[in-house]
Amino acid sequence: xxxxxTRLSVFASPLALVLAWLLLARFGGFPAQLLVPPQxxxxxxxxxxxxxxxxxxxxxxxxxxxxxxxxxxxGGLLFGIAMALSETxxxxxxxxxxxxxxxxxxxxxxxxxxxxxxxxxxxVVVVAKASFFPVALAASDGVKGIPRRYFEVAEVxxxxxxxxxxxxxxxxxxxxxxxxxxxxxxxxxxxxxxAELLAADSGLGQMIEMSRQMMRIDIVMVGVVLTxxxxxxxxxxxxxxxxxxxxxxxxx
Amino acid sequence: MTAILNPRLVGAELPQPGALAIxxxxxxxxxxxxxxxxxxxxxxxxLPGEFVSIVGxxxxxxxxxxxxxxxxxxxxxxxxxxxxxxxxxxRLDCGLVFQDHRLxxxxxxxxxVALALKHQRLSRREKAERVDEHLALVGLTGFERAYPHQxxxxxxxxxxxxxxxxxxxxxxxxxxxxxxxxxxxRIRLQAELQRIWAQQRSTMIMVTHDVxxxxxxxxxxxxxxxxxxxxxxxxxxxxxxxxxxNAPRLQNLRDELLRELTGD
Numbered sequence: 460x461x462x463x464x465t466r467l468s469v470f471a472s473p474l475a476l477v478l479a480w481l482l483l484a485r486f487g488g489f490p491a492q493l494l495v496p497p498q499x500x501x502x503x504x505x506x507x508x509x510x511x512x513x514x515x516x517x518x519x520x521x522x523x524x525x526x527x528x529x530x531x532x533x534g535g536l537l538f539g540i541a542m543a544l545s546e547t548x549x550x551x552x553x554x555x556x557x558x559x560x561x562x563x564x565x566x567x568x569x570x571x572x573x574x575x576x577x578x579x580x581x582x583v584v585v586v587a588k589a590s591f592f593p594v595a596l597a598a599s600d601g602v603k604g605i606p607r608r609y610f611e612v613a614e615v616x617x618x619x620x621x622x623x624x625x626x627x628x629x630x631x632x633x634x635x636x637x638x639x640x641x642x643x644x645x646x647x648x649x650x651x652x653x654a655e656l657l658a659a660d661s662g663l664g665q666m667i668e669m670s671r672q673m674m675r676i677d678i679v680m681v682g683v684v685l686t687x688x689x690x691x692x693x694x695x696x697x698x699x700x701x702x703x704x705x706x707x708x709x710x711x
Numbered sequence: 712m713t714a715i716l717n718p719r720l721v722g723a724e725l726p727q728p729g730a731l732a733i734x735x736x737x738x739x740x741x742x743x744x745x746x747x748x749x750x751x752x753x754x755x756x757x758l759p760g761e762f763v764s765i766v767g768x769x770x771x772x773x774x775x776x777x778x779x780x781x782x783x784x785x786x787x788x789x790x791x792x793x794x795x796x797x798x799x800x801x802r803l804d805c806g807l808v809f810q811d812h813r814l815x816x817x818x819x820x821x822x823x824v825a826l827a828l829k830h831q832r833l834s835r836r837e838k839a840e841r842v843d844e845h846l847a848l849v850g851l852t853g854f855e856r857a858y859p860h861q862x863x864x865x866x867x868x869x870x871x872x873x874x875x876x877x878x879x880x881x882x883x884x885x886x887x888x889x890x891x892x893x894x895x896x897r898i899r900l901q902a903e904l905q906r907i908w909a910q911q912r913s914t915m916i917m918v919t920h921d922v923x924x925x926x927x928x929x930x931x932x933x934x935x936x937x938x939x940x941x942x943x944x945x946x947x948x949x950x951x952x953x954x955x956x957n958a959p960r961l962q963n964l965r966d967e968l969l970r971e972l973t974g975d
Contacts, residue, residue, distance in 0.1 A: 608809070608811070608813055609813070609815065611783055611809075611813075612809075612813045612815075614783060614801050615781060615783065615801050615806070615807050616801075616803075616826065616827045616829065616830075616874075616878070617801055617802075617803060617830055618826070618829055618830075619829065619830060622826075622829050626815070626818070626826055626829075627815065630815070630817040630818075631815075631817075633817075705817075707816055707817040707818070707858045707859075707860070708816070708860070
């Protein structure tokens with residue numbers, strides 16, 4: 460396939476989806492208030508953009524995400540490494556950790572609202588919770604999974620501890636950890652939008668829920684599409700970072 | 712007789728470093744609480760600058776012996792002395808080439824080799840010179856920036872040899888270094904190793920299950936037998952280096968050794 464075609468192939472399925480949507484809205488017999496045609500959704504998007512409303516919602520959502528993700532990922536990283544290195548930590552915290560990580564973050568939202576109120580804190584906490592577990596798990600497995608033979612090489616060459624960490628342990632454990640971070644970020648974003656649906660005074664999720672109550676399905680659609688696009692962008696950015704960091708791997 | 716034929720051994724009386732003395736070495740692993748002997752009553756003297764090959768079937772403890780000498784295994788009975796000093800752990804004057812190259816996949820060839828110089832107080836330029844010099848020694852000039860997955864098995868093993876030599880070890884241990892390579896690459900690397908050994912003048916001890924390789928490279932060949940690993944006997948290969956691969960003397964010794972190892 461020519462290069463240009465390969466590049467354009469990315470757009471084939473979204474275009475097909477929009478086309479199907481267009482046709483269904485026109486000929487499908489659905490009421491126009493329920494299945495808003497794409498051009499009207501686009502119009503709503505432009506209006507929201509011009510009024511600055513959308514930017515505010517996005518900025519609020521993303522800053523919650525950033526705060527919660529950084530806190531959760533950092534905590535998860537430290538805890539995961541501690542669990543991998545210390546049998547004591549593993550013995551005392553391991554079972555509880557594995558039980559807690561089975562609880563969906565969304566299931567904790569009602570409890571978090573009771574504890575932290577409906578303000579910012581509970582949203583940041585739920586994002587941090589959603590980030591913490593995948594990262595902790597990846598960090599623990601990543602560090603435990605470093606092949607012993609690498610440490611033997613380090614031992615034969617008597618690498619000092621800082622070098623052992625920087626040159627051997629970190630790069631060896633990096634691939635699963637970076638993947639864990641990427642998955643955590645994706646999950647955190649989904650949970651955040653869900654939390655905003657339930658209780659928020661701003662943010663993409665709140666915009667969706669508010670518009671639903673006012674039967675502005677066009678704005679609901681704007682919110683839904685944007686949620687997907689933001690999630691995709693974050694994930695894709697992380698994938699690029701992953702590829703850059705792990706360029707030594709034998710993958711094309 | 713060996714000393715006359717092999718000029719490298721004439722210097723053995725001089726205080727040249729790289730002498731290894733093993734006396735009454737026993738090693739056992741614990742399996743389910745019961746000791747399983749892997750090495751029993753090993754006595755071995757290796758002269759400075761000597762090339763000693765160790766052959767034996769799998770399970771005869773030859774790899775364990777190298778791991779003990781390099782200091783990766785610290786529990787044993789008996790004595791392992793490197794230039795008169797007991798081995799208590801890995802030391803920089805004793806290098807080891809593993810069967811799998813064990814280069815770090817996230818580092819380039821150059822960085823992998825340079826990593827072995829971490830602890831040495833050398834200027835950046837001296838380090839660079841030394842890395843370049845050793846990469847040239849193993850014929851890897853031009854591949855400095857390559858990552859291990861981009862190298863063939865033979866090239867990766869050359870890089871591993873460069874890494875092992877760069878600390879200028881008095882003793883270099885090789886644990887079936889060419890075992891995973893194809894026959895042609897193996898033959899070429901054997902010749903290269905012979906050249907490198909002649910150039911470096913360090914003691915080398917190579918474990919292999921390839922009798923031909925053992926005879927071609929070794930001043931002496933130690934034959935081990937399994938369960939528990941013991942030294943069965945040793946063969947002096949009284950031919951000067953560099954050797955002809957198909958020298959009649961080597962052929963004879965090979966036939967003899969093979970007969971013995973296959974138990975006829």
